[in-house]
Amino acid sequence: MTSSVKEADEAHLVTQAAAGCAQAFTELFNRYYPMIHAFAFRLSLCPAEAADIAQDTFIQAARALTEFRREASFKNWLYTIAANKSRDRQRSRVRQERVARDLLALAPDATASDFSGSSEAALAVRDALSALDGDLREAVTLVYYEGLNHAEAARILGCAETTVSWRIFRAKQKLKKQLRPLAAGSRP
Amino acid sequence: MTDADLKKQLATLAVPSADPVAQARALHRATIALRTPQTTSPHGAARPRSSWFGFRAAATAVATLCIGLGLGWWLAPRPAAQIAINDAGSRQLLAQLNHLFPGQLNAVIEREGALQLDLGPQANTVAAPADQALVVELHRDGRRLRILAYSGRPVRFELEGVFVRIEPLITSNGGVLLASDDFVWSSAQPAARALDGWEIAARSLALPL
Numbered sequence: 001m002t003s004s005v006k007e008a009d010e011a012h013l014v015t016q017a018a019a020g021c022a023q024a025f026t027e028l029f030n031r032y033y034p035m036i037h038a039f040a041f042r043l044s045l046c047p048a049e050a051a052d053i054a055q056d057t058f059i060q061a062a063r064a065l066t067e068f069r070r071e072a073s074f075k076n077w078l079y080t081i082a083a084n085k086s087r088d089r090q091r092s093r094v095r096q097e098r099v100a101r102d103l104l105a106l107a108p109d110a111t112a113s114d115f116s117g118s119s120e121a122a123l124a125v126r127d128a129l130s131a132l133d134g135d136l137r138e139a140v141t142l143v144y145y146e147g148l149n150h151a152e153a154a155r156i157l158g159c160a161e162t163t164v165s166w167r168i169f170r171a172k173q174k175l176k177k178q179l180r181p182l183a184a185g186s187r188p
Numbered sequence: 189m190t191d192a193d194l195k196k197q198l199a200t201l202a203v204p205s206a207d208p209v210a211q212a213r214a215l216h217r218a219t220i221a222l223r224t225p226q227t228t229s230p231h232g233a234a235r236p237r238s239s240w241f242g243f244r245a246a247a248t249a250v251a252t253l254c255i256g257l258g259l260g261w262w263l264a265p266r267p268a269a270q271i272a273i274n275d276a277g278s279r280q281l282l283a284q285l286n287h288l289f290p291g292q293l294n295a296v297i298e299r300e301g302a303l304q305l306d307l308g309p310q311a312n313t314v315a316a317p318a319d320q321a322l323v324v325e326l327h328r329d330g331r332r333l334r335i336l337a338y339s340g341r342p343v344r345f346e347l348e349g350v351f352v353r354i355e356p357l358i359t360s361n362g363g364v365l366l367a368s369d370d371f372v373w374s375s376a377q378p379a380a381r382a383l384d385g386w387e388i389a390a391r392s393l394a395l396p397l
Binding site: 054061065119125144175179 | 214
């Protein structure tokens with residue numbers, strides 16, 4: 001399917017879903033849930049949180065579909081909602097407690113966790129990402145993992161493009177510092 | 189470390205695959221949100237209240253009468269075989285009881301001819317549309333438990349002296365998923381006997397399109 005056909009198909013689905021068509025909404029959900037779930041996981045670094053953020057994102061999207069102005073792509077609109085939901089949850093204490101529990105379960109001697117079998121490098125990356133401030137992690141996730149440019153990331157995060165560039169610069173400095181020992185052959 | 193090295197390292201962070209139960213639950217809740225009208229409009233409060241309340245009072249009276257008659261019919265002593273009503277009857281009963289206990293009704297449980305209601309402590313903020321109704325049937329050694337419930341609303345019932353809590357979910361293809369703390373059952377693979385040897389059957393009560 002070419003890009004323009006795909007966009008037309010998506011626009012049609014969005015229109016139908018906004019009119020209350022559950023089938024069209026389900027199609028959009030199935031198309032974007034894995035992507036939003038992955039995005040939410042990289043923001044939260046917690047599987048349970050990722051599921052909750054993804055759910056909240058689609059509930060919010062369902063409620064606000066009629067307000068979707070198509071100034072951004074539907075995918076980027078979902079990213080915006082997910083980033084906001086993630087911020088909302090970061091503020092809540094419940095989330096802090098749950099993440100603390102999950103991180104405890106992710107200790108090196110944990111046997112049953114979603115990270116079991118992860119390589120040392122993956123665990124180091126997780127630790128390095130979790131050490132970043134939320135705004136830096138958002139920028140890294142959108143630019144490095146989701147492949148967006150700084151302008152697109154800025155629209156999603158509601159800030160200036162230069163702010164995203166600065167956050168990426170700062171995040172790279174911190175990540176490189178933290179991950180350098182691993183690259184040299186040992187954990188930081 | 190170069191940018192390319194950093195990208196390579198970041199790529200080692202794998203994303204755990206999405207939990208299918210969480211995904212089905214998210215779809216269910218989002219679909220309900222899609223169907224639930226927004227109530228944030230400032231014009232929402234400007235409706236003619238008197239006629240609206242009059243209509244509601246009349247509707248409540250009629251519903252109460254219907255429920256009374258329906259319950260009377262259901263609870264009247266009769267051979268167990270006759271209580272097994274069809275899907276249309278199940279839908280109707282569930283709708284009537286849901287009207288009587290708005291947002292509180294989790295399930296109607298029929299056990300050997302006796303009815304029991306599973307009610308939540310307070311009204312659910314999310315409405316349960318009729319097309320989210322479903323039926324779960326458990327069979328074992330000639331015994332039978334029939335549960336009328338709504339997708340996404342947890343149900344608690346007693347089985348062999350133990351309280352079981354399940355969350356039934358209608359999937360996007362019209363199947364039913366039963367999720368509990370320690371098992372998941374799917375109508376797509378109905379052979380599994382997850383509940384202590386009880387045979388499980390479940391289907392949506394939604395009207396065919």
